[in-house]
Amino acid sequence: ETGVTQSPTHLIKTRGQQVTLRCSSQSGHNTVSWYQQALGQGPQFIFQYYREEENGRGNFPPRFSGLQFPNYSSELNVNALELDDSALYLCASSLGQLNSGNTIYFGEGSWLTVV
Amino acid sequence: AQSVTQPDIHITVSEGASLELRCNYSYGATPYLFWYVQSPGQGLQLLLKYFSGDTLVQGIKGFEAEFKRSQSSFNLRKPSVHWSDAAEYFCAVGVRYNNDMRFGAGTRLTVKP
Numbered sequence: 001e002t003g004v005t006q007s008p009t010h011l012i013k014t015r016g017q018q019v020t021l022r023c024s025s026q027s028g029h030n031t032v033s034w035y036q037q038a039l040g041q042g043p044q045f046i047f048q049y050y051r052e053e054e055n056g057r058g059n060f061p062p063r064f065s066g067l068q069f070p071n072y073s074s075e076l077n078v079n080a081l082e083l084d085d086s087a088l089y090l091c092a093s094s095l096g097q098l099n100s101g102n103t104i105y106f107g108e109g110s111w112l113t114v115v
Numbered sequence: 116a117q118s119v120t121q122p123d124i125h126i127t128v129s130e131g132a133s134l135e136l137r138c139n140y141s142y143g144a145t146p147y148l149f150w151y152v153q154s155p156g157q158g159l160q161l162l163l164k165y166f167s168g169d170t171l172v173q174g175i176k177g178f179e180a181e182f183k184r185s186q187s188s189f190n191l192r193k194p195s196v197h198w199s200d201a202a203e204y205f206c207a208v209g210v211r212y213n214n215d216m217r218f219g220a221g222t223r224l225t226v227k228p
Contacts, residue, residue: 002158033214042119042205042218043159056215090158097214101166104214106151108158 003027004107006091012113013081021076021110025093032074033104034066035090043090049074050097078112086114117142119206121219128196129227136191136222138206147209148189149216150180154202162204165189176200201226 003026013019025032031050035043045058049068063079072093078085088109094102120139128134140146147166151159163174170182180191189206203223207216 002160004158031214040220042207042220043216044218045215048214058215092159092214094214103161103164104216105161106159108156 002105002107004091004093004105006089006107006110008110009108010111010113012115015081015083015114017081018077018079019081019112021078021089021091021112023074023076023091023093023107025072025074025091026105029093029095029105030072031094031096031102032068032072033092033094034074034076035092035106036060037088037090037109038084039087046076081114083114086112088112117146117208117210117217119208119217119219121204121206121222123222124220125223125225127225127227130198131195134191134193134196134200134224136204136206136224138189138191138219139187140189140206140208141187142208145184148180148182149207149209150174150178150189150191151205151207151218152202153205153221159205162191196224196226198226198228200224 005024033048034046037043048056052068065077067075090109091107092104094104096102118141149164150162163172165182203221205221207218
């Protein structure tokens with residue numbers, strides 16, 4: 001139990017639609033990262049939020065966007081869904097960043113299927 | 116660019132046998148290295164991490180890993196595997212300036228009775 005909770009756990013969307021995934025980080029954690037894990041692959045970094053601002057982004061198009069709220073919870077939004085967006089989306093929280101020696105804790109993820 | 120290679124896609128060991136999972140990384144500086152475990156349908160659980168100092172790192176569930184700079188490796192070991200260790204194991208290298216971790220493709224561990 002990492003204290004990172006995500007919702008919904010599973011959802012099915014149609015190509016072209018939009019989706020919002022939510023994450024509640026561990027208490028006191030001010031940094032949230034999102035990862036995409038396609039079937040049979042390792043997670044890939046989407047982006048990171050620190051104190052409500054994006055401060056790092058992986059190789060994902062702008063239709064992947066996010067928000068972090070004052071209570072440090074976070075959302076991942078994906079517009080114009082494509083079939084390849086089908087994946088497990090993992091939220092991870094930490095108190096600060098890796099270069100300060102912090103540990104990142106992952107939630108159990110949201111399974112998105114695009115049909 | 117930072118990257119991680121896990122050469123073994125699938126490993127099968129007998130319960131009670133020793134285990135070694137291989138991980139090689141590519142990174143220009145001293146890396147932050149991690150091993151995570153993922154059970155089916157679950158998120159990632161941190162087994163251990165290396166930031167600096169002693170190159171032999173102890174983790175949870177009886178796992179350990181050794182950082183070898185000369186070989187760019189961070190192999191995970193366990194002296195005696197239990198049936199509950201069956202899962203997917205991921206090695207990751209951390210990019211120092213944010214929480215961008217580059218993961219390997221994973222090694223699936225099957226434990227035979």
